[in-house]
Amino acid sequence: MENSSAPSSPIAELVARARAAQRIYETWSQAQVDTAVVAAGWAIIEPARNRELAELAVADTGVGNAPDKVRKNHRKTFGLLRDLQGARSVGVIGEDPARGIVEIARPVGVVCAVTPSTNPGATPANKIINALKGRNAVIVAPSPKGWSTAARLIEFIHAQFDRIGAPRDLVQLLPSPVNKQSTAELMRLCDLVVATGSQANVRAAYASGTPAFGVGAGNVAGIVDETADVNAAADRILLSKTFDNATSCSSENSLVVVDAVRAQMLSALKDRGALMLAAAQKATLQSLMWPGGKLSPAVIGQSARVIAERAAALDGANREGWLAIAARNPRILMVAEDGVGHEHPFSGEKLSPVLAIYSARDFDEAAATVARIYAYEGAGHSVGLHSTVPERALTLGLTLPVSRVIVDQAHCIATGGSFDNGLPFSLSMGCGTWGKNNFSDNMNYRHYLNITRVSRPIPERVPSEDDIFGAFFAEYGAG
Known part of the structure; x- marks a missing residue:
């Protein structure tokens, strides 16, 4: 030593x-x-x-x-x-x-x-x-x-x-x-x-x-299924996505919403200060956030209002529209997304109150979308789930490359330990081999x-051959 x-x-x-x-x-x-x-x-x-x-x-x-x-x-x-x-x-x-x-x-x-x-x-x-x-x-x-x-x-x-x-x-x-x-x-x-x-x-x-x-790298995705309490889910997501201007690796970067509750979910988010950008605004925001393909310090840890103001400075033709957005002092900015990968940077980590919204026909497609996102970035970290079907959390834990499944909680508050869950309080979350880490706990x-x-000696415990091989031999023979 x-x-x-x-x-x-x-x-x-x-x-x-x-x-x-x-x-x-x-x-x-x-x-x-x-x-x-x-x-x-x-x-x-x-x-x-x-x-x-x-x-x-x-x-x-x-x-x-x-x-x-x-x-x-x-x-x-x-x-x-x-x-x-x-x-x-x-x-x-x-x-x-x-x-x-x-x-x-x-x-x-x-x-x-x-x-x-x-x-x-x-x-x-x-x-x-x-x-x-x-x-x-x-x-x-x-x-x-x-x-x-x-x-x-x-x-x-x-x-x-x-x-x-x-x-x-x-x-x-x-x-x-x-x-x-x-x-x-x-x-x-x-x-x-x-x-x-x-x-x-x-x-x-x-x-x-x-x-x-x-x-490992953060890039948390959350799922809102058709059974979710959309108002409670919106409260949790807004709390998580706005806390400390979304600097946490545990803040949601993407939200996959099942079609049956998409309209209600977006309405609930809007009622709480989230703003969905139009396609042209999304393009401007992408230019601001990833000049040269790398996430810009101009947006990391900034408020949605500041990001809108900086977009206004970048987009002279639509300056007034961006300033109007900034004047509304939105809590988060949302963009509709369906692609994943380098050509779709909103599918990656944003470290800012910007949230990509994906749609899915059902829970299975939502889980598959999250798997696609994590194949690009964020494997090993965690996934959020807003649902009243307990088995779905187990399904995600059994199939997705995640070390944590956070159920019906504000994700960035819960992942690093909380007074109302059993995870250890930590600011360093292991992501297992999925995230190229050697540990997967907090x-x-x-x-x-x-x-x-x-080590001290104890009474010897030696099993018989039948204890070890009996069931195998009975099924397949001793060949």
Whole structure:
């Protein structure tokens, strides 16, 4: 776990200091560790600090909105602290006398936490707290735009550490200016990399030579079937799609509506502030969002009103029409879509309050449409379902390449854990091998642990040949 060579760079010096602090922290009791965890949580949850971090995040990244970031910082951190309360992560954490197995929690060492600009406060806090729960040190490698928010967060954490006597070097920050080279060096020198953000960052983490957890691409689709309560579904979808200007990888990007309720569903969405664009407006919006084929920062994390204003500046011939849309202050913009793939960019992730609407004859066709979308982008993440037929959720879980099926919930609120569902609170969702990840659950404190198993002898249990092969031989013979 420890590199014996002398530090030869500023990054190596950071890691050396982290290792020294981690050696001290590794001797702490469960009660002491839990105090450090709560201290780090309080660093971001305290209302004045939370507000400062949220406002700084928006000011520096230009992404999302401060009120929702305040809610996210609080809710995701408070929920994580609830999940961790009483969880054992020091010493013996599990015993199975029948199997003669004892499980012992051990730290992984120094964690490199790669974090995105979309959540420059909440995501580092989540990773720091989970790492601390496992008696690890952690060094945050933020996006360049998110650096100042992460720096302020860590200042707050250090102040709380001073109160409890914890080493400050348990939590550190990659120095500014952050770049690919410094992040790559940090990933190489640490013991575990946990990467959230762009697929380029995730691929770099996997290629670093250090054990790594990375997340797959978002591009969530939701299904509204003919049995759904369309008003309740519209409420949930609008909440999910507008939260923090749809910066979450768990916000719906496409909605597949069964024909029998399409009119009612679109009406319910319209009543709540969604606006369906005409074909010409859709073409202008596509030009704004994907100049040169790549999603533009001009729309990422912006409100629907701002996006309409920027479309007006782009489309001189229809400027007044776009300004009229902006004046209505829509909550989301909708476009009708039926294609999938590079020639139909609205079928991909948009990171903005723009929603593609697909139609399907029935539930089976809706599921097939989602499968087409995920064959293009988003495989492994999750799918939403608004339905009163319980079996349909199981059908999606058995057939679609998804790690989560979110039923009758606001998707971006529910996917990363919620107080009214059983998923762990997290901002890093594994997407399994479908999303080129090595895990498919919500990242949690157990991912930051090594587990040593003590094995003791138990009474021998040897099956007979008939126990193993009897049914097979009876059916097919012993040939």
